Amino acid sequence: MSRLPKADLPTEEPLILASQSPRRAQLLTAAGYEFRTQRASDEAECGICSRETAPELVARYAYRKAADIVSKNAIGLVLAADTVAACYGEILGKPYDVEHAESMLRRLSGRKHDVYTGICVWSIATRRCVVEVVRTKLFMQPLSETMLRDYLHSMLWDGKAGAFGYQDGNDWLEVLESGSESNVVGLPMERLSEIFSDFDNLSVAVQ
Ligand SMILES: Cc1cn([C@H]2C[C@H](O)[C@@H](COP(=O)(O)OP(=O)(O)OP(=O)(O)O)O2)c(=O)[nH]c1=O
Incomplete structure (x- = not known):
């Protein structure tokens, strides 16, 4: 993955990543951000x-995850995200089990598809928030039965x-089309740095 951009935070508040996803934490760390994590409750994603x-x-879920963490903290710049794949009108979230994973991979095999990540940045101190969605277009090469079996076995x-x-x-x-790689892995780092840099203009008042 190419070098990840980092911007100054828009407020003096500590950054709180509202996520249990190790990928999101790794991306923020790799870019050089200091933050703590707090997992949003499961109800935020239902x-x-x-x-x-x-x-x-993904916009709705990112907002709900952020709102859950905002309700539990007196101060903080809260960052939440949600990622799904979409292929010919079907939304593909996290697989429930190996059969579900197999049916998703068979659907994506040899096809173009999109990955969407919704992000929400919410300043508790200023009561302002931004919700945005970033799309990355992808193509998955046709998978052989051996590739499929080995990947499913790998978990x-x-x-x-x-x-x-x-x-x-x-x-x-x-x-495809020079889309964001970090967006595919769960956090569009390029757009995030733009949101931090231009937070006052991009954000709206909440509560
Ligand atoms: C498409 C794709 C997704 N993902 C991950 C990113 C997300 O962690 C996950 C999608 O699930 P999410 O519901 O977006 O996130 P999560 O449940 O892992 O964590 P939280 O809700 O606490 O933030 O899929 C990859 O790691 N690689 C990929 O190529």
Whole structure:
């Protein structure tokens, strides 16, 4: 992955990453941010809305995860995110089990698809927040039965939207149109630094 950008935080508050995802913490650390993590409650990620599109879903979940952490802290710049893959109108979240992972991978094999990450940056002190969605277009090469079986056996699919980890070291995925690689792994670092830099203009008042 290319060098990750870092911007000054928009407020004096400590940065709180509202996430249990090791990938998101790794990306922030690699860019040089100091932060602590606090996991949002599982309820933040529930509530199905059948007519919702993938970008609408990740925006809503990112907002709900941030709101959960905002409600539990007196101070902090809260950062939350949610990632899904989408292929021909179907939204692919984290697989429930190996059969679910297999059906997701068979759907993505040999096809173009999108990964959407919603991010929410919320300043408790100034009561302002930004919600944005970043899309990365990808192509997954056709998978042979051996590739599929070995990957499912590895369990690397566990906890990853679309049942595949871009960062897992095999060259199955090609990022199209110079899209953000970090967005695929769970946090669009390029856009995040722009949001931090231009927070006053991009944010809206909340509560
Ligand atoms: C597409 C893709 C997703 N992912 C990960 C990023 C996210 O951790 C996960 C999608 O699930 P999310 O629900 O976005 O995040 P999470 O449950 O892991 O963590 P939290 O809600 O606490 O923030 O999939 C990869 O690691 N590699 C990939 O290539």
